[in-house]
Structures are given as structure tokens and as C-alpha cells.
Amino acid sequence: MDACSVAMGRKGKVGFYAWRFRRHFTIQEERGNNLYVQCNLCLPTKNVLSTPKTSCSNLKKHLDRKHQEMYDEFLRKKDVKREAYASGTVQTYAPMRDASRTATQSGSGTGKFDRSDPRQSLISETIAKMIIRDLQPVQIVENEGFRELLQLLEPRYVPEPSHYIQQQLLPAYAYQVQVATKLALSGAESCSVTLDLWRSNAVSLNAGSGYMGVTCHFITTDWQIKSALLACLPLPSQTDTQRMLNDFDEISHANGISGKVFRIVLDPSPYESRSAFRLPGFYLHGNGDVDDEEEEDSSDEETGPGVGKEDVSGAEEDNSVNQFLARCRIDCFARSLGQCVREGIRSSPHLSITLTKAACFYNYIIATVTAEKLAQVFSPGNGQGPSASDRHWNTQLKTMRQMLESVDFLEDIVDRNDLALNSVEKAMLRELVEVLEPFEEATDMVKGDKHVSISLALPSVLGLRKHLAEIVTHQCTGIVTGLSQALDRRLAGILEDPLYVTATTLDPQFKLSWSSDRDWHKQVLLEEVGKHTQAVSPPEPSLDTQPSPSKRSRLFSFIKQRPTTQAKSMEQELSAYLLEEPTDEDPLQYWKRKSIDFPLLSQVAKKVFTVPATATTVERIFSLVGKTLRPERCRPLPKNLETLIYLKANYSILWS
DSSP states (O other): OBTTGGGTTSOSHHHHHHHHHTTTEEEEEEETTEEEEEETTSTTSOOEEEEETTOOHHHHHHHHHHOHHHHHHHHHHHHHHHHHHHTTSSOOOOOOOSTTTTTOBOTTSOBOOOTTSHHHHHHHHHHHHHHHHTTOOGGGGGOHHHHHHHHHHOTTOOOOOHHHIIIIIHHHHHHHHHHHHHHHHHTOSOEEEEEEEEEOSSSOOSSOSEEEEEEEEEEOTTSOEEEEEEEEEEEOSSOOHHHHHHHHHHHHHHTTOTTTEEEEEEOSSTTSOOOOOOOTTOOOTTSSHHHHHHHHHHHHHTTSHHHHHHHHHHHHHHHHHHHHHGGGEEEOHHHHHHHHHHHHHHTOTTHHHHHHHHHHHHHHHHHHSOHHHHHTTSOHHHHTOOOGGGGSHHHHHHHHHHHHHTHHHHHHHOOOGGGSOOHHHHHHHHHHHHHHHHHHHHHHHTOSSSOOBGGGHHHHHHHHHHHHHHOOOSSOHHHHHHHHHHHHHHTGGGGGOHHHHHHHHTSTTTTTTTOSOHHHHHHHHHHHHHHSOOOOOOOOOOTTSOOOGGGSTTTTTTSOOOOOOOOOOHHHHHHHHHHSOOOOSOHHHHHHHHTTTOHHHHHHHHHHTTSBSSOOHHHHHHHHHHHHSOTTTOOOOHHHHHHHHHHHHTHHHHOO
């Protein structure tokens, strides 16, 4: 039994506080009116506390005395919720007066919960969390099947109407996120921002045709990287760059980051289709690829005269964005890398036939071979058949690699000779896997939820160019040429960009080990560091500070005087830093440890490491929204959809 499960069913303040403390304490024994609980934070020391069943004051006192951080967290969350109610963001509904809301008896003879009951609140909050986390339409709470499930699991629970969740719970959570985010940003010295533009016809939007997500990345005082979605705003059907930029200014002012933004990350082509790129012809059935294939085909077909005008318009809008953002803008490395792979693979259309045949062979295997035999070939995820992640080319490449490694075994257990691959096709696919392997590695590195800084971008481009220059192929020469041209066109500028040079050099695992001209890159680094540093002056002695023993009269005259520490110049700091051997230590932890030794360099490191090389959480959410909230399933109001996206992107802030 957890900390205060006994009090969970009781009404009022005691039950609420008991629920708050449940994760910190575990009940050991119950005697009369007292509970004997063990503090989970004091383990392995067995610290058993006694507390009355009707009060949790002893538990609060213990947290206050022994675990101040947890107690402060409890007070902060309580203050945030109180502020939300006091501000009028959350309005209390009058209790429903129908028979179900009163203390009537259900079929089992059990009274219904009141809305103030902690158990009622807990279930309602859990339902809201499910809606946010799974991007479910709020109207799901009105479904008969959902209500029957709630009645079976907890007959005393009174289902909340959808408007209560829409107008009370979700706005209250959004307000809590806003307060917590603004508080966290107030202590940040600088930050970087990612702008994600998304348009889709899959969702019925009355107020526009897409959304703009503004994600902020910053490093805390203890050198922890954090990201938060600041806003999710609707985009009008006709692109209005000036309005979009005005919205961005308002968001910056509202969150207190005006003047702190170091870089703004945008897609290389923000108005381009965002449909997931897959290996040509390699569609894995059973995972929703039919709809994706239509989206991919429609985006491929957008090459006619009518679309040419849209492309020109998009280019003009992109130029106006560049003029406004000036030097602050950089292209998203993950998106640029994906476009290189897309262009390189499409430069050899003859591979589509072989890839389509390989996909048919794989689909037949998944449909006919037993799970036990599949487990001998594919990883656990792929062994169960195609998953949603198989829509991306790098996951499909892993699947094809596993299939080629055991292709003889698979052909022996499959009775379809017409689907079997011949020797030329196998050789072509093996060459393709070998050519794309470093690109797959780079893509895996910049995909996912973890923040990856741009310090990895420059070494990645160098590694990819070296790989393409050295690889020898017979069947895939066209792809190698196409990838090389795409890489030079989209990513070659990184090699000379002072920002990327600085970020890579300040990464302790690289420093200047990658450079072919150390003196020139060192000079570039000095110039870039000089733009973003302020002189660090020694602190002035305070009159209230007690003098050190070594400076008092003659009593401590035998103590050798310490030499006065003089601040190092930027060149001295950089030379001392580069003399150290590279280390695999996490860059943020390294600079946290070295911020005293290299104060000027650490200032710049705290800025450049906020710039992400990865896609943001909201971009992945955008791709899910079009599939989850389709018009035939529901028609969520635009404001409700904005709130859902905002809360899902910031889920960890509320429920970490």
C-alpha cells in the first residue's frame, strides 16, 4: 500500500494532501487512529514516522526538515494551482443537480462521488492526461462505451462532461505550464528558438489551414538543457509572413525572452511538404501506409504549372522571413539531412523496382511466417510486423538489412519463388544498405526526444563526404553521385560557418581534432567568441566580508601569501582549453565543471549548445495530429486542438 492510499477515499483537505504525499511515503503499519509510514526518500535508512489518520502535518514537517527540495516542489505546485484559480483561469461549475450528482445509491448500494472528492478529482485528472498524452478528442468522454468502462472500474465516479474538461481542466493545466515555463526562462541567460510550420488537409480547421509551433531551448543555471513549447498558433489559409513574425514577437515578450534569443531554427524550406520520406516502393502494409502513400504521391505530383506559382510564392515568403530574422536564422540540420537523402535516393529511380519487390517479399513473410521464426531474423519490434515507425526510410533500411542477412533462410521457408530475390537484386540492395549506412547513423542521431546540439553537425558532414568519396559501388553509382551533389548543395556551407566551427570546437570530444587547418579555424573561433562574450571582472571586496586569516596582523604571518589571480585573456583560455586532451564527457557537464577555469568560453558554450540539430517534439506531434484527429472521427475546435498540442508537447513539465 502506498503513502496515503488509506486517505484516498476520504473527502476534503486531508485526502488531498495525502494524495500529494503518496509517492514519498509507504505505509508500514496501522494502529488505531495512527499510521506508521516509511519515508521513501530516506532509504536505505529505515526512517519510520507516526502520523494521525486525520492529518498529514507530520509528513509535511518531515519533508520540510529533511528533504527541502521536495517540500519546495510541493509548495510550488500548490501555489501554481492556487494562482490559477485566483486569476479566474479556472472557474468553478455549480454542482449538477440531477440524481447522479447527489449522494444517491447505485445498483451496488454505493454513493456517488462529489466533485470535491479527491478520488473523483484523481480520475478526472487521469482522463485528462490520457486525452493529452494520446491526442484523443475531448468528446471521447461522452462515448457510451467509455462511460460503461468507467462505471465498471469505479461505480462511484461521476463522468465529467466534455465542456468541463475543455473549459476547466485543460486551460488550468495550460496556465500551470505557462507559469512554470516563464519562471524557468527568467533565470536563463540566453536561448534558441525553433519555429515549426505545419499545414495539413487531414484536420478540419475553421480558422486556418495549419499551425505554427514556437519551441524554446535554454540551459539552466546548473547546466541542464531544457525545451518548452511556448505557443501553438493557427496559420491562416493564405501565408502572412508579417503576421507570423508579429506573433513571434508577442510570444517573445510574453515569455520574457526578448533580447535573449541567440538563434532561430527553421526548416530549409518551411512551406514544403512534411510527409515522411520512405524508400521508393518500400511500403510496408499493415501500418497505415496506404494513407501515407497517397500523401507521398500527392506531394510528388506537385510539380505542375499551378504548383510552380505556389513554389515562387513560398520562396518569396521565405526570403521575407530571412530578411526579418537576418543572421539569427539557421536551417534545421535534421531536416536538411533528410532532404539530402531524399534527393540522393530519387536520383536513381531504377532502384524502385527492386525495392518494391523486396517490400513485397517482406510483407509476405510477415503475413505467413510464424512469430517464432520471425524472431530469429528480425528485432523484437520488426518481428511483430510493421510498426508506425516503419514509415521512415532509416527504419525501413534496418528492416531490409536484417532481411538480407537471413535471406537464404527466409527463402527456404517461403513457398513463393516468384517473390524471391535474384543474385543481382541482392547485390544491389546490399550495396544500397552500405551506401546509406552512415546517413542512417546520422539520421538516428538527430531523431528522437533527446536534445542533440549542432556540435555534431560539422563532423557528421565531414564523415558523410569522406564515406561517399571512398566507397566503391557497381550497382548504386547514381545514388552516390546524387547524395554527393545534395550534400554539397545543402550542407557544405556548415564547414565554413563560424557558428558550427565554434560549436564543434567547444565540444570536448572534438575540439580541433577534425580540422585540416587548425590556425585558420582557431582564428575563426576567436572572432566568433569575441562577439558573444563579456569581460569577466573580479568581484569587488565587500566591506561586510570578514578578512581572511592570512591578512590579519602578525598572528598568521607565517602563512604564505596567495598570488593574486588575474583573469585570462580569450586567447589564453582557448590555448589552455585546446591543450587538454579530448574527452567523451557530456559537453554540458564538462562546461559546468570548467566554467571557473574558462569563464569566457563557458559563456559562449552556454549559448551555442542551446541550438538543436534535432527536430522538436511539436514537429512529431504535428505529424500525429493529421492521423489521430481526422474529420471523419471528430471535429475539434481549433482552440481545443491548440491546447491539446501545447499540453502534449509540455507533458513532462506538468507530470515529470
